Amino acid sequence: PICPNGSNSCQVSLGDLFDRAVRLSHYIHSLSSEMFNEFDERYAQGRGFIAKAINSCHTSSLTTPEDKEQAQQIHHEDLLNVVLSVLRSWNDPLLHLVSEVQRIKEAPDTILWKAMEIEEQNKRLLEGMEKIVGRVHPGDLGNEVYSTWSGLPSLQLADEDSRLFAFYNLLHCFRRDSHKIDNYLKLLKCRLIHDSNC
Amino acid sequence: NGQPPGKPEMIRCRSPEKETFTCWWKPGSDGGLPTNYTLLYTKEREESYHECPDYVTGGPNSCYFDQKHTSVWTIYNMTVKATNALGSNISTPYYVDVAYIVEPNPPVNLTLEWVGQAYASYLLLKWVPPPRADVRSGWLTLEYELRIRPKEEPEWDNIFVGLGTKYQLFRLNPGIKYVAQVRCRSDRGEWSQWSSESHFQVPKEFKLKD
């Protein structure tokens, strides 16, 4: 039974919070990879989109660890805030992605379902991260730093090639950022819960 | 005449897929008077009380929490209050962590196929996760357990399978009719009900390798 001695100590343990967050971030990254691959195969073959997608993520202004050494040197509070910032930066674009995907010609239901599922689960993960940050350093809900997104007009362009590139770029960037979030959370979980001995 | 209502009691909560959940209570005596029930809950570290969002979907004496009202990040502390003209009575607090009340629906499409190999023929059992379970990549990781018995015998033989959705069963007796079922659980929750039964007759003449 949970909470054997009543409500004063009754909360989800930090270990369980991280367990659920990592499971969710893994799931979200899997979905985003599938969605990107599906879109890439169906709409991007031979269009050279990858070359144009360089330096084009709205979150590239956020400083994030780019290799193992950086990720292990950063203080865990800062890494938690990085995760929060990246997650918050995707609330707005994911919301618009769901509505705009429906306007893509013959967009398969699987891409639409994934976009809706990702938007839902990303909100859920953000709720969990705010809970974790509140638990790890109480009183500080993490700096409200995040990157604003101004890509909606490009998702609605009349020219199909430009519009498809805008979708490609958004999915490419989200696949990357969801992979970062998943990786950072697994590092944090091992560091904070398993004393770096996973 | 009549009495104040007896003390109701929260009895069970269940989530099929860690995204929604339902709780049930057992009413106390209604004191011979029309009695109504109110379920109130707070979430961890929150002062404010919320009322049950949906008394209908889960059937009588129940409260259904849809996705919007379901959080895996917090513990729910809930009580149910019975009220009639002569007074009211409140259940003892009941704590719920959604991750620990997951009881999936049973797996479906259990198929049994005989694979005759020169060396070791076997029965290949295959099944599919329950619908609506977002299991593909781990948000809800399901483990499976099989049970099988000769049709004429009462005793089941249970086989824990783990994550896979297929199983090879060697050493079955030729000519015998077998019955099989499968169930699943989320790694922290309750076992689902058993799936419906599947039947299979092992061929008579296959050569049993010594």
Next chain:
Amino acid sequence: NGQPPGKPEMIRCRSPEKETFTCWWKPGSDGGLPTNYTLLYTKEREESYHECPDYVTGGPNSCYFDQKHTSVWTIYNMTVKATNALGSNISTPYYVDVAYIVEPNPPVNLTLEWVGQAYASYLLLKWVPPPRADVRSGWLTLEYELRIRPKEEPEWDNIFVGLGTKYQLFRLNPGIKYVAQVRCRSDRGEWSQWSSESHFQVPKEFKLKD
């Protein structure tokens, strides 16, 4: 006489542990003259061109990027240029992000141990992640898959294990010799090669539950 070199082509990049990576190219024709190759790359968020830091470690026609030269979640745009006395030829640009080219080395030390219990004996398979993969800190998370078959049978039975590094296998035929291998992958990356084979003979006389 002789010709300018043919056009080389980048063919593959691979990282075994998301900390270093190697890329390979396929030379075009050398035009009958001594031809040398130069790999140049730019990294996302950087303007300047860099040359391959190490043409040796990865073997012929390769470039090895050690930890200092490896960034994850960053697109590398690389080309290789073939040059001989009569001219040069450049490959089409090749884009790679280390996050998506992880193909670990196989797991090691696959051991098979028979655990004889009163009720249900089983074969316990255990293994260890590939040596240079940093699973301990959480930088790399590996999933595993087993395959096993009776030594005489051609067909393998694949079992997806998930994150664990051991597995219990019930229901094996007494007296039969089995062969097993294990492999791993990181998140969404490529499966490693299969580990070397491990063999095991199931005891003859263990009591088979009928």
